[in-house]
Amino acid sequence: MVQTGRLSARRAARTGAGRRYVPRWRVLAVFLLPALLLYSVFIVYPLVTALDYSFFEWRGIRQAGFAGLGNYRDLFGVYPYDQQLWRAFGHNALFFAGTMLIQNTFGLLFALLLHRYGRGKRFLQAAFTTPYLVDPLVVGYLWSLLLNPTFGPVNSLLDAAGLDSWALPWLGDTRTALPIVIVVNAWQWVGFPMLLFSAALAGIPAEYHEAARVDGASARQAFRRVTLPLLTPAIGVVSVLTFIGNFNAFGLVYAMAGSTGSPAGSTDVLGLLFYRVAFVEGGTEAIGRSSALAVLMFVFIFGVSLLAGSYFRRRERRLL
Amino acid sequence: MTARHRAPGRVAVHLLLWGYAVVALLPLVVMVLNSLRPTSEIFTAPLGLPASPTLRSYGRVWTEASFGAYLLNSLVVTCGAVLLGTAVSALAAYPLARYDFAGNRVLGAYFLAGLMLPIRLGLVPIFYLMDSMGLIDSLLGLTLLYAASGVPFCVFVLSAFYRSLPGELDEAARLDGAGEFRIFGQIMLPLVRPALASVMLFQFVPLWHEFLYPLVLLRSDERFTIPRGLSQFFGEYTTDWSALFAGLVLATAPLFVLFVLATRQIIAGMTAGMSK
Numbered sequence A: 001m002v003q004t005g006r007l008s009a010r011r012a013a014r015t016g017a018g019r020r021y022v023p024r025w026r027v028l029a030v031f032l033l034p035a036l037l038l039y040s041v042f043i044v045y046p047l048v049t050a051l052d053y054s055f056f057e058w059r060g061i062r063q064a065g066f067a068g069l070g071n072y073r074d075l076f077g078v079y080p081y082d083q084q085l086w087r088a089f090g091h092n093a094l095f096f097a098g099t100m101l102i103q104n105t106f107g108l109l110f111a112l113l114l115h116r117y118g119r120g121k122r123f124l125q126a127a128f129t130t131p132y133l134v135d136p137l138v139v140g141y142l143w144s145l146l147l148n149p150t151f152g153p154v155n156s157l158l159d160a161a162g163l164d165s166w167a168l169p170w171l172g173d174t175r176t177a178l179p180i181v182i183v184v185n186a187w188q189w190v191g192f193p194m195l196l197f198s199a200a201l202a203g204i205p206a207e208y209h210e211a212a213r214v215d216g217a218s219a220r221q222a223f224r225r226v227t228l229p230l231l232t233p234a235i236g237v238v239s240v241l242t243f244i245g246n247f248n249a250f251g252l253v254y255a256m257a258g259s260t261g262s263p264a265g266s267t268d269v270l271g272l273l274f275y276r277v278a279f280v281e282g283g284t285e286a287i288g289r290s291s292a293l294a295v296l297m298f299v300f301i302f303g304v305s306l307l308a309g310s311y312f313r314r315r316e317r318r319l320l
Numbered sequence B: 001m002t003a004r005h006r007a008p009g010r011v012a013v014h015l016l017l018w019g020y021a022v023v024a025l026l027p028l029v030v031m032v033l034n035s036l037r038p039t040s041e042i043f044t045a046p047l048g049l050p051a052s053p054t055l056r057s058y059g060r061v062w063t064e065a066s067f068g069a070y071l072l073n074s075l076v077v078t079c080g081a082v083l084l085g086t087a088v089s090a091l092a093a094y095p096l097a098r099y100d101f102a103g104n105r106v107l108g109a110y111f112l113a114g115l116m117l118p119i120r121l122g123l124v125p126i127f128y129l130m131d132s133m134g135l136i137d138s139l140l141g142l143t144l145l146y147a148a149s150g151v152p153f154c155v156f157v158l159s160a161f162y163r164s165l166p167g168e169l170d171e172a173a174r175l176d177g178a179g180e181f182r183i184f185g186q187i188m189l190p191l192v193r194p195a196l197a198s199v200m201l202f203q204f205v206p207l208w209h210e211f212l213y214p215l216v217l218l219r220s221d222e223r224f225t226i227p228r229g230l231s232q233f234f235g236e237y238t239t240d241w242s243a244l245f246a247g248l249v250l251a252t253a254p255l256f257v258l259f260v261l262a263t264r265q266i267i268a269g270m271t272a273g274m275s276k
Helices: A002-014 A025-053 A070-077 A081-116 A121-133 A136-146 A153-160 A177-189 A191-202 A206-214 A219-230 A232-247 A251-257 A270-280 A283-319 B007-035 B039-044 B056-063 B067-098 B104-116 B119-132 B139-164 B168-175 B180-191 B193-209 B212-217 B226-236 B241-274
Strands: A056-059 A062-066
Touching: A025 A056, A025 A283, A025 B067, A025 B104, A025 B119, A025 B139, A025 B180, A056 A070, A056 A283, A070 A081, A070 A283, A081 A121, A081 A177, A081 A191, A081 A232, A081 A270, A081 B007, A121 A177, A121 A191, A121 B007, A121 B241, A136 A177, A136 A251, A136 B007, A136 B226, A136 B241, A177 A191, A177 A251, A177 B007, A191 A232, A206 A219, A219 A232, A232 A283, A251 A270, A251 B226, A270 A283, A270 B119, A270 B212, A283 B119, B007 B241, B039 B241, B056 B067, B056 B241, B067 B104, B067 B139, B067 B180, B067 B193, B067 B226, B067 B241, B104 B139, B119 B139, B119 B212, B139 B193, B139 B212, B168 B180, B180 B193, B193 B241, B212 B226, B226 B241
Parallel strands: none
Antiparallel strands: A056 A062
């Protein structure tokens, strides 16, 4: 013990603060340059230029002069974006609310039940998480076939069960299309909150529940006053990741509803709108406006995630 | 504790859990089953099983709809990107974790920032960047982009692993006269092999599924990756359901195979490091 103590003290004296080798520049360059080059050219440079592009006026692919916030104003003031932007934003908000309500509630319920009734837990967990391995695009196309009003097995099943009145053209009706997209998305991802909540539940000491029971708490009280507060960190992580995922949705919606969010734009989301502005119907102003939209989306998603993160951290601290 | 729960409650719980397991898996089973029977049969008996299972649709999808080419393109792009991204990150993370030099902190933060920025934000500039380099409709362009997108995550994870290795290792090697690249290649890199396997797997799945970039950057059918090819294919074969299901299965199967193989590989890698 003494020996190693003295040794490390001597080493600390030799190399400064206990670390570290000081390399020659040429060695350093070989290690660092490839990654630096790749990352700077293909990730950092485009991100920085996107911000730059959003402040300029565009004629096709030529910059035509500084526009200030002009592109941003256009998004809110020029037809059809003034309508489509808020509609898409509203759909994203509903998408998030619906996912929290359906996917994450069921994820929590499954985690709680599997935690209590352990039989078959490994198989069930694997089954619930399997759809998560499937490409969102495949999930979208698969369900659009399954939900087909004439040949799809879902409506055939409803017919066979005598529920003909429920055999609706699910994806063809403006009232049901978005809810169906939310449910299909939840089908794919429910395993994710379930796994996170399962891990969090496994970390709660059994003594807490015993203590609550000794104090005469009912099962419901124990859940609301003991389990739920202790799940706050997991709930925070799941909420923030759900928010980020939903506001970035693209592949699944594209597969189920095309690039316009059919029927009649009832499933249009910001990801689709951005794609259309940039590459389909943006016209000569495409670059500036789509870059402005990308910046807005980023600021919103990043900002809300930060706020939500700090909110959940404050709640956690209050627990301790 | 379990004895306290009343029997009807338990039955209901198991009904719910196993019922949902069916809901989770059945659509995938239907997908496979319907790919094994002709379209006419799918249309006349939507709920039926294949009367005489056949792989004919797979043959058609593989050759006529060029899924063989899509699969090859996806493999080339994804594997190439994962290997390249991991290789450059394994190099870059090493000095960040173990060397003392001016700018170490700043450089680390520069890489880390990429974890928080969505690359979709740069879609339009990336399009024009690729255009100026002649990399539109090119698998090389897509590979470079994908590889770059993995760098922040890989550097972040791998530098944590390098940092956890004891300092005596490289000091001893240095005293024995080993050069820096030899220390890295023969001592340090083999020790982080389990971490290399996991970061490669983590990069693989989202890249295999990436759709927006191929949609924007690829033009010709023979260069499409699987997701891009699939979207094309669903536009063309709308009424040939058997082929559509077969295409979905072909798009999904490689990842399932990879996962079965890779999980074993990762476990093997981790235990190999532990046995002494």
